[in-house]
Amino acid sequence: MTSPTTAPTAVPSRSYASGIQRAFACSPHxxxxxxxxxxxxxxxxxxxxxxxxxxxxxxxxxxxxxxxxxxxxxxxxxxxxxxxxxxxxxxxxxxxxxxxxxxxxxxxxxxxxxxxxxxxxxxxxxxxxxxxxxxxxPVWQLLGGAVRERCQVYGWIGGDRPADVLEQAKARKTQGFTKVKMNATESVGWLDSPHALDETVSRLAAVKSVGVDAGLDFHGRLHKPMAKQLAALLEPHRPLFIEEPLLPGQVPELKDLYSKTTIPIALGERLFTRQDVRPYLEAGCIDIIQPDIAHAGGISETRKIAIMAEAYDVGVAPHCPLGPIAFAASLQVGFATPNFVICEMSWGMHYNTGGFDLLTYVTNPDVFAVRDGHVDLLTAPGLGVELNEKLIRAEAAAAAELEPWSNPVFRGPDGSVREW
The missing domain is CATH 3.30.390.10 (Enolase-like, N-terminal domain)
Structure with missing residues (x-):
């Protein structure tokens, strides 16, 4: 008769003891x-x-x-x-x-x-x-607790009029990013020369040669005649996603484009509520929803959009070419959201000029460190980011004397306004 074997001692929770199941102390104010x-x-x-x-x-x-x-x-x-x-x-x-x-x-x-x-x-x-x-x-505890130990992020390359993307992609890889995003085109006419799209394909191929994935932001700059051409041209090069391939509100048109490509379609920065997002989910014309937490009702509404999107097998990739507070809030939602996929990060973005960048007003910048394309779980109470209030007040006083930021205006060779 064989002797009884020792029962396995492994307990599933033990394998997560240093991960999301580890104990966190609560220190109420x-x-x-x-x-x-x-x-x-x-x-x-x-x-x-x-x-x-x-x-x-x-x-x-x-x-x-x-x-x-x-x-x-x-x-x-x-x-x-x-x-x-x-x-x-x-x-x-x-x-x-x-x-x-x-x-x-x-x-x-x-x-x-x-x-x-x-x-x-x-x-x-x-x-x-x-x-x-x-x-x-931390806020993610209030949202049901963490479902991941880190959030995937991507950085920007190329600027408003995409250029020099190869060197910038190399720099982003050195900084720890594995994924980037760039504008797909400069200004494009409603019906432009097909050759106006050639450089987009070349840029994507160059960036991918570095060993990073790249999403392409159409930015609503292309109308139907050009958008469907560009989607077809990009298909063999497998971008991570195409963003806002058509303008918001064009749900049937987007549905038609969706049926013509296998590239994941993302949008949502100009949708502000669940009611705005609902038609896209019901039409089945997107793969990734991109609510901007600073536009879409904050954490409360962004979280609800994410929950609704999960029912349609749609991932959530918060749009965030903004400041450290919006970024921290987006991460908090990401840590607690099962269908979160990736978050935009404005560190070193082309809009951050004059010596002002994502970390300018932050006194604990290490919490935003990028490692292997991810930012680790934020564990401090609240949003987890500490701000230099003295600097914020001083800068606000200085900025009040200046013209506020406004977006560039694109015009075609005939002088007509084009989508930016």
């Missing part, structure tokens, strides 16, 4: 137990270079949350909306995020759109930051 301390005391906004709009919310108990409501080229309009929101919200309980979101969205009669949703986004992100700090946990 002292004010969290004081009645009335969580009421909103102030709501402020700061336009800072290169083109970002930060939102600061402080509670009676002294907890500060930071948000970002950047709407590129429309900062003054968003600040006007934020002034109105601030007047309404002082005295409300910062912990009641969903009620505040619902009030701001539904009790205004006119709802949605880039300006109002961006203003709401800045406040919403700040409230999640406050709640995490009050309870002593």
């Amino acid at each position: 002292p004010s969290s137990t004081v009645p009335g301390s969580t009421l909103i005391k102030t709501v402020e906004s700061f336009y800072v270079r290169p083109r970002w709009l930060f939102v600061r919310v402080e509670t009676v108990g002294g907890v500060v949350g930071w948000g970002e409501g950047t709407l590129e080229g429309h900062s003054e309009a968003v600040q006007g909306a934020l002034a109105d929101i601030a007047r309404r919200l002082v005295g409300w309980d910062a912990m009641h995020i969903e009620d505040i979101y619902t009030y701001l969205y539904r009790h205004r009669f006119y709802r949605g759109g880039g300006v109002l949703m961006s203003a709401m986004s800045g406040v919403d992100i700040a409230l999640w930051d406050i709640k995490g700090k009050l309870l002593g946990v």
Whole structure:
């Protein structure tokens, strides 16, 4: 008779002891137990270079949350909306995020759109930051806990008029990126010469030769006659995805293009709510949804968009050519979202000029370190990013004397306006 064998000692949870299942301490803020301390005391906004709009919310108990409501080229309009929101919200309980979101969205009669949703986004992100700090946990804990230990990210190459992409792709690889994105074309006519698309194919081939994958942002610059040609030309070169191959709102046209290519189609930076996203999901014409957390209602609405997209087997890749607060908030959603695939990162992006970049206002920049194409789990309470408030206030005062950022204007050889 053989002797009994020893039962296996391996326990599934042990294999994750140093990963997402590891224990995290909770250190609630002292004010969290004081009645009335969580009421909103102030709501402020700061336009800072290169083109970002930060939102600061402080509670009676002294907890500060930071948000970002950047709407590129429309900062003054968003600040006007934020002034109105601030007047309404002082005295409300910062912990009641969903009620505040619902009030701001539904009790205004006119709802949605880039300006109002961006203003709401800045406040919403700040409230999640406050709640995490009050309870002593990172925001992803409040969203159900982490489902991954790191988030995949990509960097930009090529600029507004794509050029010098080979050397820039090599530099990005050295920085730790495994994936990049670049604009597909410069300005293109409604019906242009087919040769206007040749350089796009050459650029993609050059970038892929470095050993990185590349997404191509059509940026809505191409209309149907050119978009379908370019998608066909790119097919053999297998880009990571094509982004905004047609303008927002063209759902049937996008569905037609979707049926003609195997390249993953991504879009969403100009969609601001679940209602905006819904037609694309129902039509089955996208593979990746790209809500911008600074435009799409902040963490609250972005999370809901992601949950809705999962039901359609659509991945989530937050659009984020913006500042450190929006990036941290996007990562927090990514850490807790099963269908998250990748996040945009503006470090070294072509819009970040004048010495202002993703890390300029951050006092703990190591949390955004890129390793093997990923950013590790943020573990500090709230958003996990610490900001230099003194610098933000000083820069906002300086930026107020300057013309705010506005996007370039593209015109064709006949003088007519083209899509940027």
